[in-house]
Amino acid sequence: MKGYIAPIERLIDAFRRLPGVGAKTAVRYAFSVLKFSEEEAASFADAVLGAARDVRTCSVCCGFSDGDVCDICSDLDRDHGIICVVEEAKDVTVMEKVRGYRGVYHVLGGSLSPLDNMTPDKLHIKELEERIKAGGIKEIILATNPTPNGDTTAAYLARILEPYGVKISRLAYGIPVGGDIEYADEVTLMRALEGRRDL
Amino acid sequence: MKGYIAPIERLIDAFRRLPGVGAKTAVRYAFSVLKFSEEEAASFADAVLGAARDVRTCSVCCGFSDGDVCDICSDLDRDHGIICVVEEAKDVTVMEKVRGYRGVYHVLGGSLSPLDNMTPDKLHIKELEERIKAGGIKEIILATNPTPNGDTTAAYLARILEPYGVKISRLAYGIPVGGDIEYADEVTLMRALEGRRDL
Numbered sequence: 001m002k003g004y005i006a007p008i009e010r011l012i013d014a015f016r017r018l019p020g021v022g023a024k025t026a027v028r029y030a031f032s033v034l035k036f037s038e039e040e041a042a043s044f045a046d047a048v049l050g051a052a053r054d055v056r057t058c059s060v061c062c063g064f065s066d067g068d069v070c071d072i073c074s075d076l077d078r079d080h081g082i083i084c085v086v087e088e089a090k091d092v093t094v095m096e097k098v099r100g101y102r103g104v105y106h107v108l109g110g111s112l113s114p115l116d117n118m119t120p121d122k123l124h125i126k127e128l129e130e131r132i133k134a135g136g137i138k139e140i141i142l143a144t145n146p147t148p149n150g151d152t153t154a155a156y157l158a159r160i161l162e163p164y165g166v167k168i169s170r171l172a173y174g175i176p177v178g179g180d181i182e183y184a185d186e187v188t189l190m191r192a193l194e195g196r197r198d199l
Numbered sequence: 200m201k202g203y204i205a206p207i208e209r210l211i212d213a214f215r216r217l218p219g220v221g222a223k224t225a226v227r228y229a230f231s232v233l234k235f236s237e238e239e240a241a242s243f244a245d246a247v248l249g250a251a252r253d254v255r256t257c258s259v260c261c262g263f264s265d266g267d268v269c270d271i272c273s274d275l276d277r278d279h280g281i282i283c284v285v286e287e288a289k290d291v292t293v294m295e296k297v298r299g300y301r302g303v304y305h306v307l308g309g310s311l312s313p314l315d316n317m318t319p320d321k322l323h324i325k326e327l328e329e330r331i332k333a334g335g336i337k338e339i340i341l342a343t344n345p346t347p348n349g350d351t352t353a354a355y356l357a358r359i360l361e362p363y364g365v366k367i368s369r370l371a372y373g374i375p376v377g378g379d380i381e382y383a384d385e386v387t388l389m390r391a392l393e394g395r396r397d398l
Contacts, residue, residue, distance in 0.1 A: 050209060
């Protein structure tokens with residue numbers, strides 16, 4: 001970017017670091033910040049700093065936490081015998097919207113992707129094994145994404161967790177509820193057919 | 200938003216203050232910031248604070264400046280007899296990309312819009328009149344946006360600046376260069392016809 005004074009230039013560059021933000025959007029965000037009052041700017045800056053400072057990793061599930069152990073892992077009302085394994089910490093919040101789930105989570109921190117140098121040692125798989133070894137686990141639900149990398153990760157986990165003798169399941173594939181068969185892709189339809197259930 | 204720990208919640212709320220950012224985009228930005236290192240987060244926060252602290256209004260043209268008078272207004276190589284009137288400070292940068300323009304600017308700080316309570320006294324019109332009264336102005340180019348509000352503002356300015364006897368012009372309307380007549384809207388085409396030039 002050229003033509004802006006230095007502090008605006010820096011602000012535009014800062015916004016360009018956000019995902020999917022190009023030059024025009026960054027300029028738009030920067031100019032909206034310039035309309036902030038000093039207090040608003042301070043609160044915005046503090047939110048960014050606060051997140052970097054206060055958001056920690058739960059020592060049990062590797063998800064986001066503001067303490068040593070997250071609220072879910074320290075909730076004794078939940079079923080600690082069922083662990084739902086997700087790729088990213090934000091996936092926990094998505095799963096939590098399913099009110100019916102009362103088990104706990106384990107965050108891998110990504111998915112296997114040899115091309116991106118994401119090998120098993122980069123994921124929190126050891127931590128998951130430790131939890132299983134500690135005992136009391138009845139079921140592991142693999143909720144990695146329905147992508148090639150997510151599937152690879154689920155297959156890998158299913159293989160290395162097999163010796164522990166716990167039940168391992170995978171989220172069902174199929175047509176999204178409220179979706180239209182006309183717009184479903186072939187692979188999803190095929191999976192929906194394979195997973196058909198008797199009525 | 201529900202389900203996130205407090206510092207993440209605050210970050211999401213901060214991003215939602217940006218224009219056009221809804222819940223999903225704010226979450227996406229927030230999670231990308233959570234992947235920043237502490238230094239990256241500090242530099243991002245500092246860019247926001249720095250912009251609020253260091254970006255000032257030029258005492259001559261009312262545009263952005265890091266000092267009392269902006270670089271354009273203090274540039275003696277420019278023609279201070281031609282003033283291009285724009286709505287917003289950011290429009291100056293857009294006009295500056297037109298390398299051919301060597302005059303100076305005046306930023307109104309918006310456009311007239313009675314419904315939004317944007318009346319003439321809210322715009323930097325007094326400041327523009329002062330500059331004209333100070334003398335030496337040959338031409339005022341009205342470069343407000345080609346919108347109803349921008350047109351109203353231009354018409355208003357043309358009327359109140361008329362007594363000063365300086366030449367007043369308006370940016371030409373027409374088909375954008377590189378555009379296709381097929382996709383031009385009717386109003387633009389009509390204006391392009393009205394403004395046609397002999398070859």
